[in-house]
Amino acid sequence: MSPVSIDRLDGIAIISVDNPPVNALSQAVREGLLRCVDEAADDAAVEAIVIVCAGRTFIAGADIREFGRPPEPPHLPDLIARIEAVDKPVIAAMHGTTLGGGLEVALGCHYRIAVQSALLGLPEVTLGLLPGASGTQRLPRLIGAEPALDMMLSGKPVKASQALESGLIDAICDDDKLRHTALELAATSVASGPRQIRDMTVREVRPELFDQTRADIARKTRGLLSPEKIIRCVELSLQVDFDEGCRAEREFFLECKDSPQSAGLRHAFFAERAVSKVPGIGKDTDIRPINNVAVIGAGTMGAGIAYNCLSAGYTVQLLDNDETGLERGAATIQKLFEGGVARGKISEEKMADGIGRLSATTNYGDLGDADLVIEAVFENLAIKKEVFEKLDSVCKAGAILATNTSTLDVDAIANATSRPQDVIGLHFFSPAHIMRLLEIVRGTDTSAEVIATSVALAKRLRKVGVVVGNCFGFVGNRMLYHYGRENQFLLLEGATPEFIDKTLVDWGMAMGPNAVGDLAGLDVGYKIRQERSDLPDDPRFYRIADLLVEQGRFGQKSGKGMYLYAADSRSPQPDPEVQSLINNEAKKLGIERREIAPQEIVERCIYGLITEGARILTDGIAARSSDIDVVWTNGYGFPRYRGGPMHYADSVGLAAVRDKVCEFRDRFGAEFWEPPALLEELAGSDRKFSDVDPGTR
Numbered sequence: 040m041s042p043v044s045i046d047r048l049d050g051i052a053i054i055s056v057d058n059p060p061v062n063a064l065s066q067a068v069r070e071g072l073l074r075c076v077d078e079a080a081d082d083a084a085v086e087a088i089v090i091v092c093a094g095r096t097f098i099a100g101a102d103i104r105e106f107g108r109p110p111e112p113p114h115l116p117d118l119i120a121r122i123e124a125v126d127k128p129v130i131a132a133m134h135g136t137t138l139g140g141g142l143e144v145a146l147g148c149h150y151r152i153a154v155q156s157a158l159l160g161l162p163e164v165t166l167g168l169l170p171g172a173s174g175t176q177r178l179p180r181l182i183g184a185e186p187a188l189d190m191m192l193s194g195k196p197v198k199a200s201q202a203l204e205s206g207l208i209d210a211i212c213d214d215d216k217l218r219h220t221a222l223e224l225a226a227t228s229v230a231s232g233p234r235q236i237r238d239m240t241v242r243e244v245r246p247e248l249f250d251q252t253r254a255d256i257a258r259k260t261r262g263l264l265s266p267e268k269i270i271r272c273v274e275l276s277l278q279v280d281f282d283e284g285c286r287a288e289r290e291f292f293l294e295c296k297d298s299p300q301s302a303g304l305r306h307a308f309f310a311e312r313a314v315s316k317v318p319g320i321g322k323d324t325d326i327r328p329i330n331n332v333a334v335i336g337a338g339t340m341g342a343g344i345a346y347n348c349l350s351a352g353y354t355v356q357l358l359d360n361d362e363t364g365l366e367r368g369a370a371t372i373q374k375l376f377e378g379g380v381a382r383g384k385i386s387e388e389k390m391a392d393g394i395g396r397l398s399a400t401t402n403y404g405d406l407g408d409a410d411l412v413i414e415a416v417f418e419n420l421a422i423k424k425e426v427f428e429k430l431d432s433v434c435k436a437g438a439i440l441a442t443n444t445s446t447l448d449v450d451a452i453a454n455a456t457s458r459p460q461d462v463i464g465l466h467f468f469s470p471a472h473i474m475r476l477l478e479i480v481r482g483t484d485t486s487a488e489v490i491a492t493s494v495a496l497a498k499r500l501r502k503v504g505v506v507v508g509n510c511f512g513f514v515g516n517r518m519l520y521h522y523g524r525e526n527q528f529l530l531l532e533g534a535t536p537e538f539i540d541k542t543l544v545d546w547g548m549a550m551g552p553n554a555v556g557d558l559a560g561l562d563v564g565y566k567i568r569q570e571r572s573d574l575p576d577d578p579r580f581y582r583i584a585d586l587l588v589e590q591g592r593f594g595q596k597s598g599k600g601m602y603l604y605a606a607d608s609r610s611p612q613p614d615p616e617v618q619s620l621i622n623n624e625a626k627k628l629g630i631e632r633r634e635i636a637p638q639e640i641v642e643r644c645i646y647g648l649i650t651e652g653a654r655i656l657t658d659g660i661a662a663r664s665s666d667i668d669v670v671w672t673n674g675y676g677f678p679r680y681r682g683g684p685m686h687y688a689d690s691v692g693l694a695a696v697r698d699k700v701c702e703f704r705d706r707f708g709a710e711f712w713e714p715p716a717l718l719e720e721l722a723g724s725d726r727k728f729s730d731v732d733p734g735t736r
């Protein structure tokens with residue numbers, strides 16, 4: 040059964056696409072569209088054609104799943120050329136999110152209409168691609184080179200009202216009037232006939248446009264392939280004819296499609312959609328209603344979490360031990376709202392509404408109506424257990440009790456209550472209102488309902504919620520330990536902090552480990568290490584970080600840490616004092632310092648992540664390797680175009696990773712570099728981490 044059908048009404052052919060969930064342009068859809076367009080074009084009784092889609096959206100793009108396979112005909116550029124060549128008006132009637140190849144199909148049509156709520160965009164750059172079916176040649180011709188560049192380089196969709204203003208669409212209608220209005224437009228366009236964008240010319244542009252655009256995006260798209268290709272294509276749309284421009288676009292598209300970058304970004308796309316499929320939690324699991332949220336602790340994290348919940352529409356009670364803390368927390372929340380208004384992200388009304396739903400208290404007794412409590416107090420087990428004992432005594436039955444701990448044992452906290460089944464870890468990342476990642480930590484007794492409700496909460500907070508198991512540091516911080524360990528060893532062995540950071544940033548990390556340590560506060564990690572009894576008995580282990588903290592160098596917050604920071608500046612300056620401290624410690628430990636190549640720095644830090652990721656999979660702390668990738672690309676600045684540490688390992692090849700790990704074992708010792716069993720097994724059988732992911736077995 041083809042996902043494309045054709046009807047006729049008063050001389051108008053209506054071609055409908057019905058390929059849930061998002062009417063992606065699969066091979067069957069392309070074939071069906073071509074068949075129906077041919078049929079309508081050859082039917083003398085048909086004066087005009089309307090293309091419309093069933094379900095929640097018009098075509099949301101090419102079928103991304105097909106990109107890993109050899110392309111099958113009909114190819115999209117040919118289909119679009121066929122639509123444009125029809126000698127009677129073809130109208131695209133759009134609702135939902137018309138994206139990528141879907142918008143290119145609409146640009147092949149002669150007229151476009153959309154409902155008020157529609158969004159239209161070319162997000163290919165977010166997949167390491169560029170529009171590959173004439174979009175880079177048609178869009179500049181229709182709306183101008185500069186707005187076309189903005190749409191394709193940002194990947195962000197525009198609203199229907201903006202699309203009408205720019206000329207991207209010809210008409211707009213109410214959400215429930217699409218079919219009717221499209222038929223009217225079709226009837227009236229018969230007289231004016233087809234209008235082909237290919238025949239239009241791109242309006243003149245300011246001479247400095249392309250150089251300026253290249254300069255503007257250089258920092259943002261560091262290391263990415265496709266943005267430059269997009270700029271080049273739009274340049275060509277002004278310099279060569281339509282067909283030649285399309286040939287160049289196609290060449291660039293195929294080059295990008297086959298690039299590891301696009302593979303990494305496509306992996307990230309599907310990985311983020313897979314996280315909500317939690318093994319053992321069925322689609323029909325009950326979700327508990329949440330309206331009232333209480334946040335315990337009005338510090339930076341508590342205030343950020345409260346702001347996040349208010350922005351998502353919840354009513355929030357903020358609790359702190361003292362009035363001063365509460366005032367400080369409320370002021371932080373006020374500032375966050377004002378910042379949102381200043382950046383034009385939210386309206387004054389939204390701010391007033393949000394702040395109106397906030398109340399503050401020092402009395403646990405006021406939390407009786409809370410549906411969800413999120414504890415964000417000091418990272419100390421005894422203090423957290425005390426808080427949960429109090430919550431257990433005041434909160435209503437069925438309330439979800441969540442802890443924002445970043446490393447501590449969720450079961451130990453849960454067992455401080457009489458209702459461990461209602462306790463879960465909700466690990467937000469700082470700053471809580473910006474970082475997209477939410478580690479949802481299931482305890483041994485946490486109920487399916489509480490897990491399912493937390494996954495739904497993450498969506499409403501616009502977070503990527505990853506369900507992980509309970510162990511020290513869960514997924515992210517547990518792996519960070521091994522990444523940070525190698526950084527600390529490399530400092531002693533001869534690499535400077537700034538060289539390590541530059542090397543990893545050049546490789547794609549958002550920030551280097553030493554700058555991140557200073558940003559997060561070296562004392563945070565120090566206190567956690569002090570609380571642990573199972574640390575390796577190796578004098579080098581976090582030696583430099585410990586010494587810096589013992590000298591009061593906590594990082595940005597104290598003006599110096601691994602780096603120096605000028606007053607009111609976040610820019611790290613190398614500090615000769617730190618370098619001599621490192622040199623002295625190396626001497627004391629009998630470590631001969633040496634020149635260390637960037638490749639060794641990358642491999643030791645990143646393979647430290649990968650090997651611990653493999654152990655996390657074996658321990659069942661992560662349900663799938665792609666979940667680990669989502670944690671690192673959304674919470675730790677791992678380059679999205681590399682897909683995440685586990686996808687990166689798969690792209691390098693696990694046999695090569697294993698061999699390098701064995702080399703490190705022989706050079707640096709088995710305590711830190713014994714290859715994990717899963718890596719050995721997969722490398723030995725020429726398999727990938729993604730091969731053992733649920734749903735792929």
Ligand code: T1G
Pocket residue numbers: 060061063099100101102103104115136138139140141143162163166168169170171172174309312313
């Ligand atoms: N191909 C295949 N599957 C897709 C898909 C696509 N384009 N878009 C979504 N899905 C699946 C998704 O994996 C999920 O599956 C389900 O649909 C619902 O998605 C030639 C080269 C449309 C805004 O980049 O941005 O066209 O997990 O959970 O939050 O120039 O999906 O249920 O099994 O995200 O409501 C360009 C990508 C492609 C758009 C809906 N298009 N999609 O968001 O639902 S490249 C895109 C989205 C291209 C041409 C080029 C969003 C959405 P499952 P969802 P949502």
